[in-house]
Amino acid sequence: MKILIATEKPFVPLAIRQIREVTEAAGFNLVLLESYTDKSELLEAVSDVDAVIVRSDKITSEVLDSAKKLKVVVRAGSGYDNIDIASCTAHNVVAMNTPGQNSNAVAELAFELLLYQIRGGFTGKSGTELRGKTIGLHAFGNVGKYVADIARGFGMDIYAYDPFVSERVMKNNGAKQCINIQELYLKCQYISIHMPSNAITSKSIGYDLLRKMPQNAVLVNTARKEVIDEEGLLKIFAERSDISYLSDIEPDCKNTFEEKYQGRFIFTSKKMGAQTEESNINAAVAAARQIIDYFKNGKEKFRINRL
Numbered sequence: 001m002k003i004l005i006a007t008e009k010p011f012v013p014l015a016i017r018q019i020r021e022v023t024e025a026a027g028f029n030l031v032l033l034e035s036y037t038d039k040s041e042l043l044e045a046v047s048d049v050d051a052v053i054v055r056s057d058k059i060t061s062e063v064l065d066s067a068k069k070l071k072v073v074v075r076a077g078s079g080y081d082n083i084d085i086a087s088c089t090a091h092n093v094v095a096m097n098t099p100g101q102n103s104n105a106v107a108e109l110a111f112e113l114l115l116y117q118i119r120g121g122f123t124g125k126s127g128t129e130l131r132g133k134t135i136g137l138h139a140f141g142n143v144g145k146y147v148a149d150i151a152r153g154f155g156m157d158i159y160a161y162d163p164f165v166s167e168r169v170m171k172n173n174g175a176k177q178c179i180n181i182q183e184l185y186l187k188c189q190y191i192s193i194h195m196p197s198n199a200i201t202s203k204s205i206g207y208d209l210l211r212k213m214p215q216n217a218v219l220v221n222t223a224r225k226e227v228i229d230e231e232g233l234l235k236i237f238a239e240r241s242d243i244s245y246l247s248d249i250e251p252d253c254k255n256t257f258e259e260k261y262q263g264r265f266i267f268t269s270k271k272m273g274a275q276t277e278e279s280n281i282n283a284a285v286a287a288a289r290q291i292i293d294y295f296k297n298g299k300e301k302f303r304i305n306r307l
């Protein structure tokens with residue numbers, strides 16, 4: 001059995017070492033394709049493997065067509081908008097993710113971005129503090145819960161909106177439930193976004209929501225750039241000079257921000273949310289274990305498609 005790790009953005013060496021230990025102990029053969037720059041390299045690397053572990057690498061129909069022996073693909077991470085799920089199903093390939101394994105890293109990044117911004121980028125000018133301020137969690141899954149945990153430490157007033165999570169779960173995690181999304185944006189100076197990118201959430205945060213935010217609002221997006229309606233974002237930026245946008249990955253309209261809104265944004269050039277040693281190890285080893293468990297025991301933990 002051959003497992004490929006195909007990562008355009010590689011895991012730390014320690015994570016690879018640990019995967020190797022786990023896979024070799026189980027009798028699997030591990031091969032690596034790291035830091036590749038051309039799709040053709042991925043198409044070739046998948047051609048003879050039984051399983052593949054990826055990060056944000058795109059698993060398209062073309063990749064699946066090339067992967068003649070492929071039975072399992074695991075997205076070492078949470079969001080699987082990079083995997084063509086329907087095509088996996090059509091190719092009889094089981095697709096899985098590893099939810100929760102990199103959530104703390106993403107939650108910490110949300111605060112790292114926020115703190116840097118509200119302290120004026122450490123330039124010497126006076127900033128503001130988090131204690132006593134409102135933070136709104138747009139979706140309350142694994143990352144949202146870690147953000148709530150950290151926000152409690154900062155003494156923040158925490159609100160959350162998530163149609164799939166009960167008020168009790170929010171309360172147990174120190175967050176007050178908002179009954180609709182408008183309420184969240186009306187109440188909270190800081191909003192942290194933690195929902196997946198899909199057909200429903202795509203471009204779902206735009207002018208109508210952002211205009212409700214209080215003075216000196218900061219929108220923190222460590223989820224996906226696709227959930228933002230960038231036209232609406234630019235419209236509110238043009239109208240209000242008190243709003244900031246912090247995003248883990250550059251929006252498509254980055255040039256306009258650079259031309260017009262210096263000091264009111266932070267954009268990472270590579271997705272940094274899961275870029276910690278701990279989360280690399282957690283997600284990578286979990287992915288390897290899920291593959292082994294699938295082949296050895298027929299287990300389909302965290303499967304995201306049904307054949």
Ligand code: 3PG
Pocket residue numbers: 009055056057076077078079080102271272273274275
């Ligand atoms: C995720 O969905 O798990 C995160 O966005 C991490 O993505 P990455 O593995 O490409 O850094």
